[in-house]
Amino acid sequence: MIQPKVIHYSEIEAQVVGAGAPGATIRWLIDKEHDAAPHFALRMIELGPGGESLHHTHAYEHETYVLEGLGRVLIDEQWYDLEPGDAAFVPPDAVHQFANTGEGTFRFLCAIPV
Amino acid sequence: MIQPKVIHYSEIEAQVVGAGAPGATIRWLIDKEHDAAPHFALRMIELGPGGESLHHTHAYEHETYVLEGLGRVLIDEQWYDLEPGDAAFVPPDAVHQFANTGEGTFRFLCAIPV
Numbered sequence: 283m284i285q286p287k288v289i290h291y292s293e294i295e296a297q298v299v300g301a302g303a304p305g306a307t308i309r310w311l312i313d314k315e316h317d318a319a320p321h322f323a324l325r326m327i328e329l330g331p332g333g334e335s336l337h338h339t340h341a342y343e344h345e346t347y348v349l350e351g352l353g354r355v356l357i358d359e360q361w362y363d364l365e366p367g368d369a370a371f372v373p374p375d376a377v378h379q380f381a382n383t384g385e386g387t388f389r390f391l392c393a394i395p396v
Numbered sequence: 397m398i399q400p401k402v403i404h405y406s407e408i409e410a411q412v413v414g415a416g417a418p419g420a421t422i423r424w425l426i427d428k429e430h431d432a433a434p435h436f437a438l439r440m441i442e443l444g445p446g447g448e449s450l451h452h453t454h455a456y457e458h459e460t461y462v463l464e465g466l467g468r469v470l471i472d473e474q475w476y477d478l479e480p481g482d483a484a485f486v487p488p489d490a491v492h493q494f495a496n497t498g499e500g501t502f503r504f505l506c507a508i509p510v
Binding site: 290292311318319320342362367368370376395 | 398426456457509
């Protein structure tokens, strides 16, 4: 049987993304590996000042929500400014990258299918 | 082709949930109907003071994240307190209900498979 989980994000390790994503960490809040979440995973991405996520593309979508800070997201050819309260949908197969444009941490949730 | 979308949550209508969920509204931030999101939908639930979501069960899971306010969630037999920054996973087939236990709005994101 799949178990419920309630946890504060700060209790989940912020893993360094590494090459190609300077200043970026990811916390897997709810996922298949740990929680047997059957359809999608909820992650938190944090970008330090000047930080960027990977510039890449893949066959699955992102559904994101900005929690803190200022940033922008590239989706194919266009950059969109982001602030807290913004939701951003990155379609499957779109080239995309998130970047911190502020002076503090840029923090957002990012859900993906499993 | 599926289009990108960037939108502030306040630009999306807060729909009254209605009977069985006093003080509850839902905003469909990213979904299949409007955005052709292929796997899951991202919604924002807001509960006014004393508000509650439906007490029910269904075959799909919830992945939630608390944005603002204080509340709690019933999952099967147990209540869990919730505060901003908490992630809560409601497994498929669990009886569940969210409730506002604070004096302001209790606001959380809730993702479901399509």
